[in-house]
Amino acid sequence: MAKSILVTGGAGYIGSHTALQLLLGGYNVVVVDNLDNSSEIALQRVKELAGEFASNLAFHKVDLRDRTAVENVFSSTKFDAVIHFAGLKAVGESVQKPLLYYNNNIIGTINLLEVMAAHGCKTLVFSSSATVYGWPKEVPCTEEFPLSAANPYGRTKLFIEEICRDIQHGDAEWKIILLRYFNPVGAHSSGHIGEDPRGIPNNLMPFVQQVAVGRRPHLTVYGNDYKTKDGTGVRDYIHVVDLADGHIAALKKLFAADVGCEVYNLGTGKGTTVLEMVAAFEKASEKKIPLVMAGRRPGDAEVVYASTEKAERELNWKANYGIEEMCRDQWNWASKNPYGYGSPDNKD
Numbered sequence: 001m002a003k004s005i006l007v008t009g010g011a012g013y014i015g016s017h018t019a020l021q022l023l024l025g026g027y028n029v030v031v032v033d034n035l036d037n038s039s040e041i042a043l044q045r046v047k048e049l050a051g052e053f054a055s056n057l058a059f060h061k062v063d064l065r066d067r068t069a070v071e072n073v074f075s076s077t078k079f080d081a082v083i084h085f086a087g088l089k090a091v092g093e094s095v096q097k098p099l100l101y102y103n104n105n106i107i108g109t110i111n112l113l114e115v116m117a118a119h120g121c122k123t124l125v126f127s128s129s130a131t132v133y134g135w136p137k138e139v140p141c142t143e144e145f146p147l148s149a150a151n152p153y154g155r156t157k158l159f160i161e162e163i164c165r166d167i168q169h170g171d172a173e174w175k176i177i178l179l180r181y182f183n184p185v186g187a188h189s190s191g192h193i194g195e196d197p198r199g200i201p202n203n204l205m206p207f208v209q210q211v212a213v214g215r216r217p218h219l220t221v222y223g224n225d226y227k228t229k230d231g232t233g234v235r236d237y238i239h240v241v242d243l244a245d246g247h248i249a250a251l252k253k254l255f256a257a258d259v260g261c262e263v264y265n266l267g268t269g270k271g272t273t274v275l276e277m278v279a280a281f282e283k284a285s286e287k288k289i290p291l292v293m294a295g296r297r298p299g300d301a302e303v304v305y306a307s308t309e310k311a312e313r314e315l316n317w318k319a320n321y322g323i324e325e326m327c328r329d330q331w332n333w334a335s336k337n338p339y340g341y342g343s344p345d346n347k348d
């Protein structure tokens, strides 16, 4: 029988792409999301893209901090596993509003874990982040690197990782995979789903995309005096569909093996500078991205990229796409949906 997966935050950027890959892989998918940073239209599009599997997707508008609502979802379906994306993710906002981040991300997660345990569903994939490597002393980052947090958002990831390790240590029935994503970019190749952040984008590629469609005049490049080939910061950009497939690989591992609590990097293992990424996007879009050079952004690391060996070896997963495909698909999404899922009127 098809397995049922609860996807928290499934209307969001990574969640919607993962929901689609799950449906296409034959899973039943229930999404819970409070739509705080997303639109239900994303899920309508997922259904359209899922074709014959569309009816295997259900959605409940639920905030994970609403214990009764979460209970009700678990009472209505018996889940084989949970993929937990739901959370706030803006680093700068987390510095301004730490309590909001601790409340939303940590209380939401504790509620979810308690309800899961009460319903005997103890199989979890959690969205962690390369942010837990802080400013790495060397690259590539392996899963054994020391962990640190440079801001409250990062601390929520660290705390939740620790909570997961603790609950699995206390109860061996838990099977947990923590996935540390590097820099997810791009969109589904159809151009029908993609990233649609509220307000001014914090991340590089959503900003570049908004410059390309004329919503912003230029990209500010944060720092061109790093010790890198062109002076700009280096990151490991990963296509969101590769990332989504990484979750299916993680689920397969959880269903097939005695896992305990394991952690895997999801990246490509390749580093790309800001200027290289901009050049790849300009090529894909045939648009010029005006640049303004500025000082370093506080808290930014110089060079971050993943060691992908553990995921390749143990999850049998490897990223397929390079930056050309990432930029091609990002532009396809942007040009078809210059205002994301919304209209120009309700966008900053």
Ligand code: NAD
Binding pocket: 008, 009, 010, 011, 012, 013, 014, 015, 032, 033, 034, 035, 036, 037, 038, 039, 062, 063, 064, 065, 084, 085, 086, 087, 088, 089, 104, 108, 127, 128, 129, 130, 181, 182, 183, 184, 203
């Ligand atoms: P996103 O904001 O697009 O998706 C997160 C979703 O969670 C949104 O739809 C939001 O409405 C929902 N949500 C937030 N709080 C909720 C709550 N209390 N109850 C129910 N729903 C809630 O972000 P994303 O980029 O898809 O990220 C998904 C996960 O991956 C997050 O946990 C994020 O921290 C993590 N992550 C993202 C990146 C990245 O660069 N995008 C990198 C590493 C890790």
Ligand code: WQD
Binding pocket: 089, 091, 128, 129, 130, 131, 182, 183, 184, 202, 203, 204, 205, 207, 219, 220, 221, 222, 223, 232, 233, 234, 235, 274, 297, 300
């Ligand atoms: C990438 C590069 C910037 C914007 C963040 C979070 C991390 C994770 C992924 C969730 C850097 C430069 C950016 C701009 C720029 N998210 N840049 N101008 O900082 O690697 O990671 O997203 O877990 O936690 O911290 O990603 O996309 O913000 O920046 O020059 O307008 O682009 O300085 O070198 P980052 P990013």
